[in-house]
Amino acid sequence: MAIIKLSETKLQELKEVCKSFNNDKGELINVLHKAQSIFGYLPAEVQEVIAKELNVSVAHVYGVVTFYSFFTMTPKGEHPISVCLGTACYVRGAEKVLEEFRRILKIQVGQTTPDGKFSLSCLRCVGACGLAPVVMVGEKVYGRVSPDGVKDIVAEYRN
Amino acid sequence: MELVKLTIDGKETEVEKGTTILQAAKTVGIDIPTLCFFELKDMHIENRPGSCRICVVEVQGRRNLAPACTTRADNGMVVKTHSIRVLNARRTVLELILSDHPAECLTCPKAGNCELQKLAEQLGVREIPYQGAQSTYRKDTSPAIIRNVDKCIMCRRCEMMCNDVQTVGALSAVNRGFMAVVAPAFEMNLEKSPCTYCGQCVSVCPTGALTEVDHSRNVINVLADPEKTVVIQTAPAVRAALGEEFGLEPGTLVTGKMVAALKRLGFDYVFDTDFAADLTIMEEGSELLDRLTRYLKGDKSVRLPILTSCCPGWVNFFEHQFPELRDIPSTAKSPQQMFGPVAKEYFAKKLGIDRKNMIVVSVMPCVAKKYECQREEFKMNGDPDVNYSITTRELAHLIKQSNIDFMALPDEEFDAPLGESTGASVIFGTTGGVIEAACRTAYEVYTGKKLDKVDFNQLRGFENIRHATIDFDGLPINIGIAHGLGNARKLLEDIKEGRNHFHAIEIMACPGGCIGGGGQPYHHGDSEILKKRAAALYREDANKPIRKSHENPFIIELYKEFLGKPLGEKSHQLLHTHYFDKSASVFIEE
Known part of the structure; x- marks a missing residue:
């Protein structure tokens, strides 16, 4: 694992989060949640800082991070793409849309492009079934996406 | 105390409220099989995740089977531990595992x-x-x-x-x-x-x-090499446990048979780590007295308490977790690592052989000793002071594969001069033993008086953390003892916070001390075995003609002939060490 320099301000923010939970080891999961929202993911360095602040072993922190699928040690891309694979989207061809994202971005689900621009994930139902199939890029929702439309969505964020 | 009455396999029993079905069954002679469950009684060591489900039993009125290790006994409970449903479930669980x-x-x-x-x-x-x-x-x-x-x-x-x-x-x-x-x-x-x-x-x-x-194969190879003089040292706790590997009652001392077996295995010299333990007492005890007298004279630079440093697991622990306290432990090397340079720098020269042609093997109750003998600072020009460290279990394997009928062996004596030891060194193998040995010597050296009674019973026992005050002829010496690293941590945190007023502290990493070491025959959670091993060491101590390290004639001779005096220049060079800060993140590579 290469050393990734954590930004001082974000690091300070993380320590503040731990403090707001009274550095209580019982609050580990809550701290991890906040940490992931600060950094976008939970690299080893962040886990070490949390372990130190809450006075638990790094092995324990890592154990919790790997147990819950919500936590990730892979950095999300600048523009995280989520393809809905809920029932409505699925029957209207979401699988093919996802396939097209994989082909264009040359990454698998759960991965990030080498330039850090995009990451790809799938989710189950965003509550916009009327727009199926649905794709989200960051906070923005795209409805009725066809495989042909995928390249235009990607192009929107390429620069 | 509230009691509850229940029936297990048709037998009625009354147990204290809070007792598990597993424990309750034992009172009526029913041994429910377990797998993940583990405990060392009286030592506050327990593992009860209830995850393997091997111990499931049928409880009347309950829909599903209950794990006996976590389910509490209750009034009127009717339990079946070997019904067809239980047996089938237990077998399925095991088959799946x-x-x-x-x-x-x-x-x-x-x-x-x-x-x-x-x-x-x-x-x-x-x-x-x-x-x-x-x-x-x-x-x-x-x-x-x-x-x-x-x-x-x-x-x-x-x-x-x-x-x-x-x-x-x-x-x-x-x-x-x-x-x-x-x-x-x-x-x-x-x-x-x-x-x-x-x-x-x-x-x-x-x-x-x-x-x-496993280093036993390396040992077989060096024993077969005619160029090498192979010397073995045996740690105190080994003799109190090795017999278990041959079906003997726990707590049987097999010192003589062990020596006989080692001679038959082909070791050129069978020596005793106990000798080096006496040497440790000379150095560590002198260091304690040195710090103490300077402290009493008002020297503010002296740091107390002094911590023992014989246990390599403990040394690794404070190097990783309390590096800021690494100037408090004694600088004396462990007995294993004191034995190495004495064998290779003193005894090899006496024999007229090059140290490269001498192989030092140790038999230890310990797994950490394998790492300790590989530490860079315990090598001279790349040649380790101790070449291989094998566990009690590995020694038993060596004896068995060499067709030695252990039970039929006569008792034999260690070789001189590095095989002579005192009662003080024998008890190094149990919690409280090192500090008791140190007190025997430090008392006499400090006061100039003879001890009436060498037994310091207040230092013995299995309590996790113990303290006692020893009267050094008017000077009260406060002593702390911890076995198990979690207990050691508590004492160290007290030191850090300034809440601790001990003069000396003994720490052993393993519960029970070396008799419960990671390299000993498996005790399978029976804490009685550990107690019997400790009792055996105290027995061996009581039977020794000399029971104080500074009275070991060969130790006296070694100082006269070779080392000079405790804490002297030669001692410093060969018998003392220093510690490292290993707390830095080890997970992230540069």
Whole structure:
């Protein structure tokens, strides 16, 4: 694992989060949640800082991070793409849309492009079934996406 | 005390409220099989995740089967421990565990001592009807411990030892479901973790998932080399446990037979680590007195308490977790590492041989000793002071494969001069023993008076943390004792916070001290075995003609002829060491 320099301000923010939970080891999961929202993911360095602040072993922190699928040690891309694979989207061809994202971005689900621009994930139902199939890029929702439309969505964020 | 009445397999019993069905069954002679459950009574060591489900029993009125290890006995409960439903469920559980376990029993280092194997035999499993993928993981070899996670059954005993008892925090369960394994943080190798190699995980692992690095083959090879003079040293705790490997009652002393066996194995000189333990007392005791007298004279630079440094697991612990306190422990090397340079720099010269042609082997109750003898600072021009360290278990294997009928051996004596020892050194193998040995010498040296009674009973026992005040002829000396690294941590935190007013503290990493070391015959959770081993060492001490280290005639001669005086220049060079700060993040490579 290469050393990734954590930004001082974000690091300070993380320590503040731990403090707001009274550095209580019982609050580990809550701290991890906040940490992931600060950094976008939970690299080893962040886990070490949390372990130190809450006075638990790094092995324990890592154990919790790997147990819950919500936590990730892979950095999300600048523009995280989520393809809905809920029932409505699925029957209207979401699988093919996802396939097209994989082909264009040359990454698998759960991965990030080498330039850090995009990451790809799938989710189950965003509550916009009327727009199926649905794709989200960051906070923005795209409805009725066809495989042909995928390249235009990607192009929107390429620069 | 509230009592509850219940019926187990038709037998009525009354037990204290809060008692588990497992414990209650024992009162009526029913032994429910367990697998993940583990305890060392009176030592506050318990693993009860209720996860393996081997101990399930039928409780009348309850829909599902109940794990006996976690279900509390209740009034009017009717329990069946071997109904057809229970037997079928128990067998299915075991078959499922076995379906994800490599069938390598013939070549497994745990063969004969494996609790899973024993259970399969006990339950009469003849085939494994389930076939499917087996979880596999890379093998991890460190200087002392091998992790073969393929054999892990996720009982979590090692995790309990590493985290709750030892507070080392090297291991944790990671990932989930079929992919779950017990591993260090970020699934790095153990060598990169804060592991102290205390080996307590090895001593409680029910299967072959955690074992020691086996050096017995290296020993066989050097014994076969005519160029080499092979010297062996045996640690005090070994003689109180080795007999168990040959079916003897725990607590049987086999000192004489052990020496006889080592001579038959072909060692050129059979020496005793006890001799080096006497030497440790000379150095460590002198250091204690030196610090104490300077402190009493008002020297503010002196740091007290002095901490013992004989235990390599403990040394690794404070180097990783309390590096800021590393100037407090005694600088005296452990007996194993004092023996090395005395053998190679003194005895080899006496024999007129080059140190490269002398091989020093140690038999230890310990797994961490394997790492200790590989430390760079314990080498001279690349040549280690101690070449190989084998455990009590490995020695038993060596004896068995060399066709030696251990029980038929006569008692033989250690060789001179490095085989002579006192009662003080024998008790090094149990918690409280090192500090008692130190007190015997320090008292007499400090006061100039003879002790009426050499037994310091107030220092003995199995309490996790003990303290006692010893009267040094008007000067009260406060002594602390901790065994188990979690207990050591408590004392260290007190020191850090300035709450601690001890003059000297003895720490041993393993529960019970070396008699409960990670390299000893497996005790399978029977704390009585540990107590019997300790009692055996006190017996050996009581029977020794000389019971104080400074009265060992060969120690006196060694100082006269070679070392000069304790804490002198030669001693400093050969018998003392220094410690390192190992707290830096080891997970992130530059």
